[in-house]
Amino acid sequence: xxxxxxxxxxxxxxxxxxxxxxxxxxxxxxxxxxxxxxxxxxxxxxxxxxxxxxxxxxxxxxxxxxxxxxxxxxxxxxxxxxxxxxxxxxxxxxxxxxxxxxxxxxxxxxxxxxxxxxxxxxxxxxxxxxxxxxxxxxxxxxxxxxxxxxxxxxxxxxxxxxxxxxxxxxxxxxxxxxxxxxxxxxxxxxxxxxxxxxxxxxxxxxxxxxxxxxxxxxxxxxxxxxxxxxxxxxxxxxxxxxxxxxxxxxxxxxxxxxxxxxxxxxxxxxxxxxxxxxxxxxxxxxxxxxxxxxxxxxxxxxxxxxxxxxxxxxxxxxxxxxxxxxxxxxxxxxxxxxxxxxxxxxxxx
Ligand code: CP3
Numbered sequence: 518x519x520x521x522x523x524x525x526x527x528x529x530x531x532x533x534x535x536x537x538x539x540x541x542x543x544x545x546x547x548x549x550x551x552x553x554x555x556x557x558x559x560x561x562x563x564x565x566x567x568x569x570x571x572x573x574x575x576x577x578x579x580x581x582x583x584x585x586x587x588x589x590x591x592x593x594x595x596x597x598x599x600x601x602x603x604x605x606x607x608x609x610x611x612x613x614x615x616x617x618x619x620x621x622x623x624x625x626x627x628x629x630x631x632x633x634x635x636x637x638x639x640x641x642x643x644x645x646x647x648x649x650x651x652x653x654x655x656x657x658x659x660x661x662x663x664x665x666x667x668x669x670x671x672x673x674x675x676x677x678x679x680x681x682x683x684x685x686x687x688x689x690x691x692x693x694x695x696x697x698x699x700x701x702x703x704x705x706x707x708x709x710x711x712x713x714x715x716x717x718x719x720x721x722x723x724x725x726x727x728x729x730x731x732x733x734x735x736x737x738x739x740x741x742x743x744x745x746x747x748x749x750x751x752x753x754x755x756x757x758x759x760x761x762x763x764x765x766x767x768x769x770x771x772x773x774x775x776x777x778x779x780x781x782x783x784x785x786x787x788x789x790x791x792x793x794x795x796x797x798x799x800x801x802x803x804x805x806x807x808x809x810x811x812x813x814x815x816x817x818x819x820x821x822x823x824x825x826x827x828x829x830x831x832x833x834x835x836x837x838x839x840x841x842x843x844x845x846x847x848x849x850x851x852x853x854x855x856x857x858x859x860x861x862x863x864x865x866x
Contacts, residue, residue, distance in 0.1 A: 530661055530724070532594045532665075532838060533764065535837070536838070537764060538836075541834060544863075545834045547593060547594055547840070547857075548838075551845040552587040552591075553586055553599050554847075555847050556848065557586060557587065557590070558851075563579050566579065569614070570601075571614060573599070574601055574643075575642070575643060576646070577646055577653050580600065583599045584599040584650065584654045585658065587854075591854060592858055593662075594661070594662065595663040595665050595725075596664050596665065597664075597665045597667065598664065598723065599650065600647050600667075602677075603623060603674070604643055605714060606624075607623075607643055608636075608638040608641035608710075609635040609636050611626070621677065621682040622682040623677055624681065625679065626679060626699070626703055627688075629699045632699050632702055637710065638713060639713050639714075648718060649721075651664065654722070655722030664723055664725075665725050666725070666727075667718075667726055667727045667728070668728060669711075670729060670752070670769070671703075671711065671744070671752075672693075672730055673731045675703050675704055676735075684732070686732055690740075693736065693740050694740065708748050709755075711728075712751075712755035712759075716760060719756070719760045725764040726764075726766070727767075728752060728753075728766070728767050730749060730770060731768075732770070732771070733745045733771055734771015734772055745772070746769075746778060746779065749779070749782060753784040756784075764786035765786050766785075767780070767787070768788070768790075768806075769788070770843065771791060771793075774798070776788055786804060787803070787805065788803060788804075788805060790808045790842065791808060791842040792808050792811075796832045802836075803836065804838065805836060805837055805838070806837075806839075807841070809821075809857065810824065810841070811841045811844060814841075814846070814853045814854065814857065815848070817853060822860045825839075826864070829861065839861045
């Protein structure tokens with residue numbers, strides 16, 4: 518029998534319905550962090566054509582192509598813009614390249630003078646190209662598929678800017694503990710640039726945005742307060758002032774039982790939670806996105822089906838967005854990613 522409710526809502530986005538607390542369907546909407554990427558052969562082919570990862574980020578036709586690739590393979594509810602959190606520091610003027618096998622190499626900010634040399638992102642070639650990718654992608658997606666934009670949160674982005682690319686956050690943590698004036702000003706500057714950047718993505722057609730604070734779990738106490746929660750709260754407020762209806766997902770990775778405080782930031786629509794977060798212990802009135810272990814995908818389809826079942830029974834589907842606790846890992850079998858999406862879609866009591 519045809520499910521009339523689902524039929525009638527075929528032109529609506531299941532993801533946006535949950536984010537805006539409209540009555541949701543019978544299974545949670547699903548998308549996966551890093552759903553576009555090197556585990557997909559069709560991604561590797563386009564990346565080869567683009568030349569490098571950075572070239573791919575600024576080639577709107579090819580970036581739009583890799584954004585929609587996972588939706589051709591899998592019955593996902595959303596596409597996430599193909600770009601990187603390091604677009605913002607790059608657009609501010611820091612050189613950026615990705616070394617094969619080593620990750621990002623970025624220019625550094627470690628003084629007042631370095632900070633003063635940074636440019637606003639909005640006029641940059643980089644941000645124009647990313648916004649063009651948003652437009653081209655939106656034009657290729659049907660109305661039931663949402664397009665998610667994103668940026669990195671100030672702490673995570675600043676940690677790369679201080680270290681010069683590698684994910685060693687020790688120098689940034691020292692600057693944070695010492696409350697170095699240039700560091701405090703860098704966080705403030707990233708708040709302002711991120712508001713402009715996310716607003717530009719929304720103007721170009723992004724229908725929801727996610728703020729990635731991948732290293733939020735590095736900080737505790739007043740540093741967590743001042744360099745993670747307050748800056749994210751300021752971005753949410755700034756974006757909401759320009760786009761009151763734009764849903765905003767906050768992914769503060771590693772903050773464990775401080776997650777409810779991220780959810781309580783005025784204007785935040787949902788929180789993304791890592792694998793280690795116990796869904797049953799979260800407040801019952803917040804929309805939660807997560808939290809399948811990306812490593813479970815490497816253990817095969819049977820493990821994946823069991824874990825999907827466990828997660829989907831742990832949380833009320835009216836306020837659940839199915840996702841991973843972190844991005845899909847390199848070397849994941851694309852067929853197992855398909856098994857995740859199918860298992861969520863079949864989850865129907
Ligand atoms: O999720 C998606 O599919 C959308 C695109 C996206 C990428 N990076 C593409 C990417 C998003 C949302 C990001 C976010 C991002 N980038 C984060 C936050 C999320 C997280 O993973 O914690 C961070 C910390 C970065 C910085 C970054 N980008 C690093 C450290 C690396 C190198 C790691 C590696 O796997 O080599 C990247 C590269 C990157 N970003 C790739 C992709 C598809 C791989 C690059 C390639 O094609 O070679």
